[in-house]
Amino acid sequence: MERFLNNADAQPIGTEAMRHKADEELKRFLEIRSQVFDLMAEADRLAAIIRQKAAS
Secondary structure: HHHHHHHOOOOOOOHHHHHHHHHHHHHHHHHHHHHHHHHHHHHHHHHHHHHHHHOO
16 A cells, blocks of 8 residues: 555545545545445345345
């Protein structure tokens, strides 16, 4: 991880600094991340239904 960070343009940054410098982008990122998790949960539920129907 350290080698990656040393060679990458990205540097570690704290949450407060992110909010100060990129508040709108951080908010949108968190919204998207939440949507992704919601979709993953829905996909898991659908996969369970598909497995159940395929087994019967």
